[in-house]
Amino acid sequence: MTGFRRPRALRPGDRVAVVSGSSPADQANLEAGLRAMEHVGLKPDVFASAREMGVDYDYLAGDDRLRAADLTAALADPAYAGLFLACGGYGMQRTLELLDWSRIDPARPKVVVGYSDVTALLEAIAVKLGWVSLFGPMVACNGFHQGPGRFDFDTLMTLLFTPAEVGGLTFLDARTIVPGVAEGVTLGGTATLLAASIGTDTSLPARGGILFLEDVDEKLFRLDRIITQLRRSTYTDGVAAILLGTFTDCGEPREVERLLVDRLSDLGVPVLAGADIGHGIAQQTYPIGVRARLDTGTGTLTFLEPVLSS
CATH class of the missing domain: 3.50.30.60 (LD-carboxypeptidase A C-terminal domain-like)
Structure with missing residues (x-):
């Protein structure tokens, strides 16, 4: 376990993807989280899965193919400097079955942030791509949507924008x-x-x-x-x-x-x-x-x- 590729720090103006790979996101919290991201200078693009409610099952954000397609696209598109998961819950293991790793360039790491059910994705990114990732707050849950002034949001943003300050x-x-x-x-x-x-x-x-x-x-x-x-x-x-x-x-x-x-x-x-x-x-x-x-x-x-x- 050596030689993981480090994504670059984020900068104001960076485009980032917001995706649900597991359960449906609370839409009010998601909107608040997006505003918090914009407040610090990020430009979030919200993928369809982050807006989806349960279809086949109320605990899944849309169907497996949609979630996998969104994750694949967000990880593969060089326009995005980072990928923020909207929430956890359940479903990432199903999503990983359909994720197309062949479309993602391991030599172009990007920031990926999430926790809980997203653990499965962070493991997969380490194994399949060799990228460093972050077990941290998600856009539509915990304190992220409360934005600046909240400890978990502020410490995450410090790490993302000025990593040299976090030893x-x-x-x-x-x-x-x-x-x-x-x-x-x-x-x-x-x-x-x-x-x-x-x-x-x-x-x-x-x-x-x-x-x-x-x-x-x-x-x-x-x-x-x-x-x-x-x-x-x-x-x-x-x-x-x-x-x-x-x-x-x-x-x-x-x-x-x-x-x-x-x-x-x-x-x-x-x-x-x-x-x-x-x-x-x-x-x-x-x-x-x-x-x-x-x-x-x-x-x-x-x-x-x-x-x-x-």
Whole structure:
């Protein structure tokens, strides 16, 4: 896991694509998010999937072919400096089945931002194209649509426009599960999606990496099953370190942490919990595909290379 291609930083006036690869977007939030993007100088083009409501299923933004065609076009068109996902939900795994990677030039990386169900796309981009991407706020959900002045929006925009100012992430409420310092390439995302991708041609195993995990709306026993699947599948073999974010509505927090300690502390690598990345919070943006150092003593993730090129 070396040599990921870095997209260039965004600039005022850049055209960017807004696409739904999963569930329908809240249209009021989407409009607010578009205004926030325009406020910082971006020129968003809204693809049809971002406007689609459920057709065959109420949890999917249009049909699979539409979502895949929109994603393919947005990733392939050199006119776009970036791709922002409108929202998560469910459906990206279906979309990836039809995405036409042959149309996308790996040598022309562009910024891709999303989280939750978009984890599957970020993994696929790393495997198929070798691009750095960003596990971060989406246009029509969380705080993005609240725009400037909101922590998650502001920190994302700082990273996108002035990446040299972002040398890493500090986690003020971090808790050391297993002490230590380790270096590796950042990867991971929403645990459910990582487990669902195992056995596909877009899964990115954690060997040599700093693995980030978070999740939402999973009962404790299901979260146990997901983490156990990551272990039994050999996905976690050779991992360098583990960073744990939010596990929103996954059970009583002390019980969730007890489970994570039980399932992850015997891997023999540093483990840090309490990162403000994930669902239900004003989150920091976590890059995928960047060499970094995790220090559980200081509660920091230091980037050993720029996230984006200037």
